[in-house]
Amino acid sequence: xxxxxxxxxxxxxxxxxxxxxxxxxxxxxxxxxxxxxxxxxxxxxxxxxxxxxxxxxxxxxxxxxxxxxxxxxxxxxxxxxxxxxxxxxxxxxxxxxxxxxxxxxxxxxxxxxxxxxxxxxxxxxxxxxxxxxxxxxxxxxxxxxxxxxxxxxxxxxxxxxxxxxxxxxxxxxxxxxxxxxxxxxxxxxxxxxxxxxxxxxxxxxxxxxxxxxxxxxxxxxxxxxxxxxxxxxxxxxxxxxxxxxxxxxxxxxxxxxxxxxxxxxxxxxx
Amino acid sequence: xxxxxxxxxxxxxxxxxxxxxxxxxxxxxxxxxxxxxxxxxxxxxxxxxxxxxxxxxxxxxxxxxxxxxxxxxxxxxxxxxxxxxxxxxxxxxxxxxxxxxxxxxxxxxxxxxxxxxxxxxxxxxxxxxxxxxxxxxxxxxxxxxxxxxxxxxxxxxxxxxxxxxxxxxxxxxxxxxxxxxxxxxxxxxxxxxxxxxxxxxxxxxxxxxxxxxxxxxxxxxxxxxxxxxxx
Numbered sequence: 001x002x003x004x005x006x007x008x009x010x011x012x013x014x015x016x017x018x019x020x021x022x023x024x025x026x027x028x029x030x031x032x033x034x035x036x037x038x039x040x041x042x043x044x045x046x047x048x049x050x051x052x053x054x055x056x057x058x059x060x061x062x063x064x065x066x067x068x069x070x071x072x073x074x075x076x077x078x079x080x081x082x083x084x085x086x087x088x089x090x091x092x093x094x095x096x097x098x099x100x101x102x103x104x105x106x107x108x109x110x111x112x113x114x115x116x117x118x119x120x121x122x123x124x125x126x127x128x129x130x131x132x133x134x135x136x137x138x139x140x141x142x143x144x145x146x147x148x149x150x151x152x153x154x155x156x157x158x159x160x161x162x163x164x165x166x167x168x169x170x171x172x173x174x175x176x177x178x179x180x181x182x183x184x185x186x187x188x189x190x191x192x193x194x195x196x197x198x199x200x201x202x203x204x205x206x207x208x209x210x211x212x213x214x215x216x217x218x219x220x221x222x223x224x225x226x227x228x229x230x231x232x233x234x235x236x237x238x239x240x241x242x243x244x245x246x247x248x249x250x251x252x253x254x255x256x257x258x259x260x261x262x263x264x265x266x267x268x269x270x
Numbered sequence: 271x272x273x274x275x276x277x278x279x280x281x282x283x284x285x286x287x288x289x290x291x292x293x294x295x296x297x298x299x300x301x302x303x304x305x306x307x308x309x310x311x312x313x314x315x316x317x318x319x320x321x322x323x324x325x326x327x328x329x330x331x332x333x334x335x336x337x338x339x340x341x342x343x344x345x346x347x348x349x350x351x352x353x354x355x356x357x358x359x360x361x362x363x364x365x366x367x368x369x370x371x372x373x374x375x376x377x378x379x380x381x382x383x384x385x386x387x388x389x390x391x392x393x394x395x396x397x398x399x400x401x402x403x404x405x406x407x408x409x410x411x412x413x414x415x416x417x418x419x420x421x422x423x424x425x426x427x428x429x430x431x432x433x434x435x436x437x438x439x440x441x442x443x444x445x446x447x448x449x450x451x452x453x454x455x456x457x458x459x460x461x462x463x464x465x466x467x468x469x470x471x472x473x474x475x476x477x478x479x480x481x482x483x484x485x486x487x488x489x490x491x492x493x494x495x496x497x498x499x500x501x
Contacts, residue, residue: 086387088380103389
């Protein structure tokens, strides 16, 4: 479990990015932080592996105050996946995945063997192992990024808008991949996005943030859809535009559900 | 031609000495420029000071530096040490700027991701920043190498033996062919060293030549394969 207790962050330029933020993120679940740019969601994420240190307040991982953990050691036991993959362009795919185990002293042969296994896990063909990152497509690079994040088998995986820069079809593939991985691995995942659909798809828990990291609403996707806390949430999730409203239509004796755009969304079974 | 027949034995020793006089400043300049360039890149204040100083040093005429350095450092005139020191200063003056640019060329996202996955600052420098600065460092090094090899010849004016000897000797004895020989050999040496550096770069930085992934290539009918492209 990750716990934020009254955490604030003021950057040297005076910006108050996060103001008195408190939240518990349950273990083995996907918590999605969603908000527009400037909502402080990425700052919140980066405080978990001490890329950013809070100005006040404290963060605990399994009741351990992370301020007492050496940042480099802390980061090596937390997986991190970022936008544009963040892969090292001068290392081959297999070495990129093996990066963190190598840093922690695992032998090269062992780390590479594990890297190849991880390529299977994230659905990458092993024939890509000897390539350099820029010889891969954007979607493949993100898969390598995920594999690298999993390489030390961390309990926690931080994902900072990992699929923001890939095209919609690839993004959808990657999202399904994350869901599949999560069914198998049950990591504590903290996922940051500005895409509410992505948040609802992936999140066991969704936390909607407004500027300064102010929590507007948190809950399961169902809870948020059923009862948006205010107009801001309604607008953000598209409820106010009727985007989330499904209407029934009888077709050939069955009930088809029609979404806000007039497109069929599915069939009502009971 | 007669000159060449009578003097070919002098070529190899002068060439080797020229090489030695060039390699030391190039190597020292390169190595010292890396920490300086990193500092210049990392801290705005040092950047201004360092790069201005480097620029100023480079404006000092080489012959002046060759003659000023001996009394300044208590070295004998007509020795090669002041020449090597002066050439090192020039090498450093060019290379420091290149090195600062080289570290600046490293993608900020990659740097940040290295930190995020657990590289310490020291590991990140050696394993991420330095290799990724490689291509720009190499470009700077090539300029330094060629310019140093050319500058070594000026040392002949203060009696330091190199291929530049053919310029001063040829000029005094009015043997144009001797001057041309010196010129061609100097240029050849520069080109060979440059080619070696390029080769070294290819070996050390294999990733730098990899082009970004392209979309799957669709065969297009071109004059040479008309009729062979499947519809």
